[in-house]
Amino acid sequence: GSVPISTSSLTSGRLYLANIGKFQRVARSSARLSWMVAEFICERLYHTLSDLIYVQCRSIRDRLALHLREMALQLGRATNIHLPISQQVLADGIGTSREVVARALREMRDEGWLETGREGIMIADIHRLPVGELPISARYPEPGSQKS
Known part of the structure; x- marks a missing residue:
């Protein structure tokens, strides 16, 4: 079906x-x-x-930072990234509420990791995002991707 x-x-x-x-x-x-x-x-x-x-073992802040990092990498850049995305879409992407995402973004903005505005999120350098330890899928190549 x-x-x-x-x-x-x-x-x-x-x-x-x-x-x-x-x-x-x-x-x-x-x-x-x-x-x-x-x-x-x-x-x-x-x-x-x-x-x-x-996702099950990380804080909302770590999950949000990783999600932002992955979205930035999809755009093919690591610096000066503009993500035209809403807080609600981010919340949906990491399985939490918009209010929780807003609080985490505010903390990250106050610490200088990113900037927020009506047009989305600006990240100066994704390598500075506080993602903590990365999941296996972000640390290692995909199985089968290193063909002999």
Whole structure:
């Protein structure tokens, strides 16, 4: 059956939809494709579990800093980053309320980590963000990414 899913993006992208029946027929006839799909699913599971453990064991501030870092890296820059994002979207992204995010952002702003305004968040240098110990998915390359 269908599953309702939503997402957001800071950069433009493309969404490709595949007919699941046709995909299954092709996958059944191609061991190579089936293996590639299995590897991809294992990589996603590895990172999802790593991130879940990280989220459960970290403060809101650490989670927010890591989330901001990951969004900045998606934009392909490490310095002078403008993230046009609302506090509510940030809260949704780390599983907390907007008020809690506002408080954490205010603390981080007061300590000089970032600037906030109506247009979003400005980060001078993502490497200065207080992310604490990074989750496995942010510290190590993805499984299978170092092909021999």
